[in-house]
Every structure is written in structure tokens, then in C-alpha cells.
Amino acid sequence: MNDRPEPMFLARETYRRRRLMDAARFLPFLGAFVFIIPALWAQATGTAAGKIYIFGTWICLICLAFIISRRLPTAGQADEAEKEPGRSGPG
């Protein structure tokens, strides 16, 4: 829909912001992945070890979410970026 000709390459700062948004989109998939892994091996594992795995990955995910949410642009900037066509954006 948006027909504004888009620059082929972006300034470094905008590029970083876009990749950070990609990271934010990727995070839930990472979460789903690490939480599904126990379904593969948990039958042979003790509760204590399982607990360490679950809570360990859980904390890692929280830390990642913290870092990403802190750096993500404020609403206005994000909108500008989202308005660009092809949200994956130019590389």
C-alpha cells in the first residue's frame, strides 16, 4: 500500500532499530522452542534437574526481554518504522 520509494539501505541507527524489532518478534519463538525441548527428554530426567532447566531458561528469557524492551524505540518511532513497507525492511 505504501508507495513511497524506500531507500535501498538505511542509516546505521535505523538499521539497528529494525534488527532490534526483529529480535523482539523472534523472542516468543525462542521461548516456545526452549520450553518445548523438555518434551523430548524429560521422561528420563528427575524433577530437580528439570526444575533447574526450566527456571534457568526462564530467567534467561526474562533477561533478554528486559534488554530488548529497554532498547526498543518508543511508540512514535516504532510507528514510523512500521509504516515502512515490508516490515522485515531492507537489509
Next chain:
Amino acid sequence: MLSFNLLVGVCLGYVCLLFLVAFAAEKRARAGKAGWLRSPVVYTLSLSIYCTGWTFYGAVGNAARSGLEFVTIYLGPTIVMIGWWVILRKLVRIGRTQRITSIADLISSRYGKSTSLGVLVTLLAVVGTTPYIALQLQSVTLAFGVFGGPSRDGNATAVWVAIGLALFTVIFGTRSLDANERHHGVVIAIAVEAVVKLVALCALGVFVVWGVAGGPGDAAQLIEASPISQWDMQPDRWVTLTFLSATAFLCLPRMFQVLVVENSDERHLATASWAFPLYLLLISLFVVPIAVVGLAVMPAGANPDLFVLTVPLAFDREGLAMLSFLGGFSAATSMVIVAAIALSTMVSNHIVMPIWLNARSGGATVSGDVRHVVLLSRRISIAGILALGYIYYRYSGGGAALAAMGLIAFVGVSQVLPALIGGIFWRGATRIGAGLGVAIGFAVWLYTLFLPSFGEGVVFPASIYEVGPWGIWLLRPQALFGIEGMDPLVHAVFWSLALNMAAFFIGSLLSFPRPLERLQGATFVNIYRYSDSTRGWGQSFVEAEDLLVMAQRILGAGDAQALFVRVAAEQGKRGYLPDVTPEFLDLLERELSGSVGAATAHAMLGQLTGGVTVSVEDLMRVADETAQMMEQRIQLEAKSGELEITARQLRDANEKLTQLSVQKDAFLSQISHELRTPMTSLRAFSEILMDSEKMAGSERKRYSSIIHDETLRLTRLLDDLLDLSVLENGQVTLNTQPVTVSAVLDRAIGATQSRDEANSLRIIRERDREDVTLVTDPDRLAQVFINVVSNAQKYCDAATPELRISVSAVGDRVVVDLIDNGSGIPKDSQSMIFEKFARLSDQRAAGGAGLGLAICREIMVRLGGGIDYLPGQGGAAFRVTLPQALAAAA
């Protein structure tokens, strides 16, 4: 032992405290000092209503029964929260811009403000939430039972709890018809409760790990030695439960209420994205140790759902037990309050208001405040919902394990998921598809999970489980389509959502949406682009006064008048009545929908405006503004291209004109010179003849012949001018007849060759190709050839001048190329040579006045052909193009 009366006293005190907190918060907010009441921390804490009494008590019970499986209930929401950028941010943005009041409102609004979808989702939510409320009543009652002993009447407790909750909810949940449906008091109260339940569970956990087990290491050993030391995982349940909890987190009406409706700032989501998973982690951190210790110290057969209370009591920690009780109480009450608010909003906006509006077909124009109707319907809904919960609790026997009932409710509300996610990411999703999907999912859930949950023989006779209804083996409720051996919950989730999605998808593909639906679809899916509102109303003919009357009844007189005055001022008008523009109708509808929901607001405005709403034309005009802009841009580009071409032509023309004007000046001097020269000699020689009487005969003859020659030259010049003028005015008559090119060329060459034998031009011809018959005027054509050939004779500057003549037929046209081997004509002169009076040099030898080629061109135009200069041939080259047969008209 803690006395029951003390417990009731503490409980009442706690409730009073919550009342005070909520009241103070409302007061602050009303004074415009919301400030920290709306901080990201409060937002995050308010999300904790996800952790209900079920999770507070049931998680430990679940852990005692099946180990780590309980944690899936927290992993799903964690995934959703850390993925806030994908779904939640969009939901919140939609909720804020479209003034969404509930999940039913969102679905109804997305699918063209459909009333029927709103009703369907509301029904689903009520049916799905009722067992959940029963669950909370049960957990509180059970908890009271722990302290009061078995002799106490559980039902009486449940009644009092239900009444107390209804009271609190009515007081703080329906204080006002807030335009944004935000409830400051309630949010603060549940934030406080969130802290209480977290502190309670953590305190108990710390006590268990350090006080009972003797440290984390010992606790781990205790786990190893317990009956749940082996992680007896069922992968299908693990994955299903994680997915289910993620789904429920998005779809539960109460979660939607705190996540979207109560959200006051999108940035709060960023904080909650990590803070809420952290809260969940802390809540679940000590669940396993508590369960393990409970299993170790409590007698066999003790209800593991109550370990949270019985374990501290077993160690005579009454204070801790009291804290735990308050934690569980908080969890249960906060959930019930928010769920009741969310459901009452839905019931009143999607069921009561439409019925009320229909019943009074006089419609919205009748005077009187409608707000009391809305508020009353909400209050009654709250009471009704809690009564339903109580009835469910009373008659479901209250015996089922807490977690099972909670999961059943989860599956029920999850049926909204396809319509919700499809609605915000897929423009092709339609009302028919969404309705079909939700209805089929709902039915499958009822059949495979909800009704069987009452136990065999209660709703369905046992035979149905064995052989299926009416003996149809494929339709057994817990083994649909003959697939046996699945966990009943996994089975229900799988089939209900699979059939739901299939119906949603196929229904959407095969149906065609109404204009309003398409408009809403585009708005929702592209919410980041259209954050300002899109237009939903066309031009209509309603009186602003009627609108004011209606708005006053819903928004209240003060607010409505303020709104109208503001809009009127923006339109540059004074007073209360702005012009009824589509923009104003949209604004008004949004304001109203904040109070009564999108479908009702739309219907009310529709009644007033006579149902004039968006038409396909409006849709085309409005929804694809960008497409229009693109079209305009393309048109502009085309125009600018045209302009550029025109400008280039103009520039060329101008250049030509300038050159022509220079030429004309040059010619005027030339022609005066040309005329003057023979005139001068004529005068001179005639004077000589006049003056000298005795002149020799030969002299006289010579002078006379000079005079004669000069007059001939003058005549020729004037002939040429005359000829050109005749040709240009189209007054020439052509004498057409069939002739071969060869004959015409022969004639032309014969006419030129004779003049100057010395400086002869060698002419190369291809006679076999010249035998082309034409119907044309041979005299005129010969004149053209003569001109070109004699030009070559005059101007060809090669040492041995040659002229190559080649004839070819292209289609029905004959092309004659005449190419000499001289230096040709310079590029910047090529455009000039066919103009009148053009002369490339001052060669007096040329003898002409520069009219030859101009005459040629005019002749060729008359003959239906043309003559062009052919560049790039190694010399001056002219191409004469002719039709084989001259059109009769010419």
C-alpha cells in the same frame, strides 16, 4: 489453632483495607492526580489476576500430583508476554484507538460491528467463566474449611463470599460509565492483592526451604527422595497445556480487561514484558518444595490443593498460615472482581442494550438518561454472574480437582483465538468465518469436555462414552472420529481448535464481507498505519440536536455538551451544535462505544441517521486512501511526463522559430539582394542601351542578352516563390498517371545532366530494382528528383562526385534513397534544410534562393509521401518516400 472468628475478622479487615485503597485511588484519579496509579508497575501487578485462587492453591496440588506439569500454566503467558511486540502491542493499539471495551467488543467491532458475534462471544465467555468463578468460591470455601473444621457449612461461606464480591464489584466496577472503561480503584486494589499473594507464597516457600528442609541443597535432596522425584512427563499434555495457557492469557475476558482495556499507556507493555514473567517465575519458584514437603509431612490422603494452608498449620505457624490464607483469598477475589466487571460489560453491551434498544423501537431519540439503564444492567449482570458461579459451584458437587475445572474453562475461552488472531492479522477474515469458527469450537468444547466434566451419567448417560450418541461410534465425546487413547483434555483442545480454525478459514474464504466489515478489517490489520481513525460514516441528514439528546443520555449532559462544543469550535462554529459531518459521527460513535460498546453505539447512531452508514463507494474512497494517492501520483507522473515532452517540443519549436526568424531576416536581405542584383544590372544595362545611341550591334546584343538572362533569373525566383505558395495553400492540381520510378529518374537525370558536362556527377543506379510502377504525378516527382540531383551536383565536394540512387519497396510504399559521397550536411543544419530560404552556404554558384528543398517537401506531402534527410550515410543522403498509389482524394 487459629479460631475461625479471628480468621473472619482478619478477612473482613483485609476487605475493608481493599475498600479504602480502592476508594482513595478513585478519589485521587478523580482529582486528576492519577500519576503513579497508572505506572508500569501497577499495570504489571494488575496482570497478576492471571494467577487466581486456582493457581495459588491448585499449582501446589498439581505439583504434588504430576510434578513439574503445573509450570506449563505459567510458561504460556511468559511466551505471550515476551512476544508482546507481535500480538499484545497490536491488541493494545487497537483497543485504544477503537475504544474497545471487552473481547466480545473487539470481535464484534472487527467483524463489522456485528451484534450477533458479540452475543456469541459473550455467551461463550459467560459459559467459560462460570466454572472459573465457581472454582474461586470453592477455593475460598475450602480454605475456610481448613480453619473452621469440617462441621462448618461450606455453602453458607460461599454465599457470603459471593455477596461480598458482588458488592465490591458493583461499587468499584460500575461507579461510572468511564469513557475508557478504566477502573482506577479496582486496578489499585488488585495490584495490592497481587503483592499480598506473591509475598504470601514466597514467605511460605522461604519457610519451607530454609525453615523445614534446611536450605536449597537439602530441599533438592528432599525432591529427589519424594514420590514426584521422577519427572513423569506426558509430552502431549506438556505442549498442549503450554499452548492452552498462552491462548487463555490472550482470550480470557478478565485478562483482556487488564491487558487491553485498563491499559493507559502502550509503553507499560514494554515493562510488563519482562516484569510479568518475572512475577510468574517468583510465584512458581517455591511450588515444588511446598508440594514435596507437604507430601512428606502430611498424612496420606490429605488434599494436596490445600498444602499451602495445611503445611504451615502442621508446623504451628499460624501467622504464616494466615498470610497464606490472605494470599489465596486475594487471588480468588481479584480474579472474580475483574472477571465480573469484564463479563458484565459484555453482557450489558452486547445482550442487554441491543434488546433494550430493540424493545423501545422509538429508538435513541426518546429523552431521558440512558446511563442508568446501562449501569443498572451492569450491576444486575454482576450479581447474575456471581449467582451463576455460585449455582455452578453448588450443583457441580465441588468435588473435582481445582486444576481440572480451570483447564476446562481455559479450553472454552480459547475458542475465540482464531477469530481474534485472524482478525488482527488477516484482512480476509470475515464475520461468517468468525461466527462459524467460534460456534463450532464452542459446540465441540461443550460436547467433548464441558458436559462430560460433570461426570459420567450426569449429563450424558454412560452408554454415550461407550458406543457414541445414537450408536454412532465415531462421535463418542472423548474419542471423536474413532481416535482413542488421547488424554481427554488434549483431545478436546485438538478437535475443538482444529475444527474451529477450519470453519473460520473456510467460512472466511467462501463468504463475502460487507463494506463496514472490510473497512474495519483494513483498520484493524493495518492499525499502525491508520492510528488515526478511519471513516465509517457517509454523509447523512441527521440533526445535530438529536445527536446531542442521545449523547447526553449516554455520556451525561456535561460531557456530551463539552464534546459538542469542542467539535463545534473545531469547525469554527459557536454554540452547542456542530455540523453533522462524517468525521463528527465517527468521533461520536467512538465516544459512545467507550460506554456501550461498538455494536450498540453503531446501532444507536444508525437508528438516528436512518442507517446511512458506509457504502461501497465510501469504502473505495476511504479505505484505500493510499491507493488513491498512488493513482494520483501515477497520473501526476504521466502528466509530468507529458509536460516534459511538450516542453521539449516547445523548446525545439522555439529553437526552430528563432532560427527561422534569423533565416527570414537573412532571407529578406538575401531576397532584396537577389532581386536587387538583377535589377541593378537591368537598370545599368538598360541605361547603357538608352544612353548610347551609337552602339555596335554585337554590344547591343550582348547587353540585351544580359538583361534577358537577368529577367529570366528574376522570373525563376518569382516562379519558385509562387510555386511554393501554391503548394503550401493546397491549390495545386495533380496530374496522376501510372509511371515507373525508372522513367521518372531518367527524366530527372536527363534534365540535370545536360547542363554542366565538365563538372559531371557520376550517377550509380540499380535499374533492375527501379522497375516499380507508381500512380503519381510524374512531373512533380521528377521536379523533386531534379532538385535533389542538382543539389548534389552543386554541393557535393568530393574529388569524383558520385550519387547513388537505390529504390526499394517497403510494404505499400516505395523508398528512393539518393546518397552522394560528399561531406554531407552538418548535424545542426539537418533540421533546417527543408525550411524556406535555407541556405547552408553563401555559395553564389548555387544560384537559387533556398527554396528548392522546401518546394520538394511540399510536393512530397501533396503526393502522399515525404522527403527526409537520412543521416549517417557517408554523405548527403535524401530519402524520398512515396505511396504506390496516390489516394484518389489527393
